[in-house]
Amino acid sequence: MMMGVELAFPKVVGKQVYGSLYECDxxxxxxxxxxxxxxxxxxxxxNMNILDIKSWxxxxxxxxxxxxxxxHITIHTWPEYxxxxxxxxxxxxxxSPLNAFRYIVEKLGAKRYTINExxxxxxx
Amino acid sequence: MMMGVELAFPKVVGKQVYGSLYECDxxxxxxxxxxxxxxxxxxxxxNMNILDIKSWxxxxxxxxxxxxxxxHITIHTWPEYxxxxxxxxxxxxxxSPLNAFRYIVEKLGAKRYTINExxxxxxx
Numbered sequence: 454m455m456m457g458v459e460l461a462f463p464k465v466v467g468k469q470v471y472g473s474l475y476e477c478d479x480x481x482x483x484x485x486x487x488x489x490x491x492x493x494x495x496x497x498x499x500n501m502n503i504l505d506i507k508s509w510x511x512x513x514x515x516x517x518x519x520x521x522x523x524x525h526i527t528i529h530t531w532p533e534y535x536x537x538x539x540x541x542x543x544x545x546x547x548x549s550p551l552n553a554f555r556y557i558v559e560k561l562g563a564k565r566y567t568i569n570e571x572x573x574x575x576x577x
Numbered sequence: 578m579m580m581g582v583e584l585a586f587p588k589v590v591g592k593q594v595y596g597s598l599y600e601c602d603x604x605x606x607x608x609x610x611x612x613x614x615x616x617x618x619x620x621x622x623x624n625m626n627i628l629d630i631k632s633w634x635x636x637x638x639x640x641x642x643x644x645x646x647x648x649h650i651t652i653h654t655w656p657e658y659x660x661x662x663x664x665x666x667x668x669x670x671x672x673s674p675l676n677a678f679r680y681i682v683e684k685l686g687a688k689r690y691t692i693n694e695x696x697x698x699x700x701x
Contacts, residue, residue, distance in 0.1 A: 464658055471593075473699060504635075509628050509644050518642050518649065520633050524662075525640065529648055534588055536699050538648075540666070569695065575597060575660050576691075 467524065467573030469542040470550040477537055478562030482530035485515050491560045492519045492526055499553030501526075501543050523548050524573075528557065537561055542573060591648065591697030593666040594674040601661055602686030606654035609639050615684045616643045616650055623677030625650075625667050647672050648697075652681065661685055666697060 481487055485508045496503045502522040509516045513533050519526040523543040530537040539557050541550040551570075558566050605611055609632045620627045626646040633640045637657050643650040647667040654661040663681050665674040675694075682690050 465655055465660060467662065469595075471695070471697075473697070475700070504633050505631070507629070507631055507642075507644070511628075511646060516644055516649065518631075518644060520631070520640055520642060522635060524653055525642065525651055527649055527666075529668075531589055531699075534699065534701065536589060536701075538591065538697055540664075542651075542664070544653075567700075571595070571693065571695070573595075573597070573662055575655075575658065576599070577658065577660075 463574040464577055465544060465575040466546055467542065467544040468550050469540060469571040469573050470554040470568065471540040472538070472554065472566050472568040474537040474539060474558055474561055474563035474566045475535065476564035477535045479532045479535050481561055482532040482535065482537055483513060483515065485510060488515055488517045488528055488530070491557060492517050492528060495541070495553040495556045496521055496526060498556045499541065499543060499549045501548050501553065526553065587698040588701055589668060589699040590670055591666065591668040592674050593664060593695040593697050594678040594692065595664040596662070596678065596690050596692040598661040598663060598682055598685055598687035598690045599659065600688035601659045603656045603659050605685055606656040606659065606661055607637060607639065609634060612639055612641045612652055612654070615681060616641050616652060619665070619677040619680045620645055620650060622680045623665065623667060623673045625672050625677065650677065
């Protein structure tokens with residue numbers, strides 16, 4: 454019999470990368486079509502599978518949600534403050550929410566941003 | 578001239594309450610219509626204004642997103658594990674993401690859950 458070590462992995466492996474983006478490109482923050490394109494590209498870069506993208510104009514700003522097979526990506530923008538918040542929440546070790554987040558930061562032209570990570574894995 | 582203290586509040590006040598729900602009611606986790614109703618009621622309880630609710634069946638599970646004027650609420654479910662994750666992210670001091678979160682926990686019949694808070698306010 455082989456000696457072995459039993460490794461336990463959670464059944465649902467999830468990670469969320471989120472943050473605040475400052476001094477962004479105001480024109481991009483207003484541009485629904487451009488934001489939808491950016492969120493699509495970010496999902497590709499993070500190796501996620503997009504099911505749907507929806508957006509809503511809220512005043513000057515836009516809220517964009519990508520529902521991905523692995524959970525979701527959201528961007529909320531406040532062009533009047535050149536401010537946006539981004540959440541990339543994805544399940545599965547094949548995905549890279551960090552790469553997707555960084556891509557969005559770059560494309561929104563943020564001069565400064567905060568970044569946080571939350572473990573969204575199950576305990577079992 | 579009045580003596581005064583200058584108080585500075587962030588321009589965008591946001592708070593996110595999120596967590597993992599365990600040992601939920603499996604039937605509720607599969608039921609798209611029921612989940613849409615729960616997310617709607619949760620938004621009302623949290624004093625948020627719903628713009629739209631969308632849902633996607635993913636295997637046995639469901640992803641539901643409510644876009645609210647104040648940001649978003651999401652529920653992702655894994656009925657096979659009686660597991661769900663919930664995010665309630667809302668802007669504005671008039672909202673209570675905590676109350677909305679607790680309502681969802683109750684309606685999903687979670688026997689156990691984790692709860693986390695993230696400050697999503699702007700620094701300016």
